[in-house]
C-alpha cells in the first residue's frame with residue numbers, strides 16, 4: 164500500500180530530478196520554445212518540496228493536492244497550471260484515504276491526466292507532455308517500472324512529431340526533429356515515482 168510518506172518521497176525525488184535536469188529541460192525548450200521549462204519547473208518543485216516539508220500533509224490525497232496548488236501558484240508558464248492540475252486532480256480523486264494501492268492510484272492519475280487534456284485541449288500525438296503521461300498511466304497498472312519506461316519511450320517518440328499545441332506549435336513544421344520539453348519532464352516525474360517505489 165502507498166501512504167502519505169510514499170507520496171512525499173515522490174515529490175522530493177521529483178524536485179531532485181528536476182533540479183538535476185533543469186539545464187537540459189531549458190535547452191530542449193530553446194529551439195521550440197522560450198528556454199524556460201527547466202527554470203519554471205525548478206522554481207515550482209523547489210516550492211513543492213518546501214511546502215510539503217512545512218505543512219506535512221498526512222494523506223496521499225493531501226500531499227498531491229497541496230503540491231498541485233503550489234505548482235499553479237508558483238509557475239507562470241503553461242506547464243505550471245498543467246502539472247498543477249495533474250497533481251491537484253489526482254489528489255482530489257484519491258480522497259482522504261490514509262493508504263491507496265497502485266491500482267487506485269492509477270485510476271486517480273487517469274482522472275488527473277484527463278483533466279490536463281481538457282485544460283490544454285491536447286491529445287497524444289500533439290507533441291506535448293500528454294505523449295508521455297498517457298502511455299505512463301496506461302502502464303501503471305502493470306508496475307512503476309513499466310510506467311517509467313513508457314513515459315521515457317513516449318518522450319523520445321515526440322522528436323519526429325509536429326507540435327499542435329503550446330508555444331512549439333507556432334513553429335509549424337520547424338518543430339519537427341526536437342524532443343518536447345514537457346514530455347521529457349513528465350518522464351522525469353515517472354522516473355522519480357519508480358525511485359520512490361524502490362526506496
Ligand code: ADP
Pocket residue numbers: 192196197199200203204239240241242243245279282283284285290291292293328329330343344345346
Ligand atoms: P511555456 O510554453 O509557457 O514557456 P513551459 O516551457 O514551462 O511553458 O512548458 C512547455 C511545455 O508545456 C511543452 O513542452 C508541452 O509539453 C507543454 N504544453 C504546452 N501547451 C500544452 C497544452 N495545451 N497541453 C498539454 N501540454 C502543453
Ligand code: MG
Pocket residue numbers: 192196197198199200240330
Ligand atoms: Mg517555455
Ligand code: MG
Pocket residue numbers: 197199240241
Ligand atoms: Mg515561458
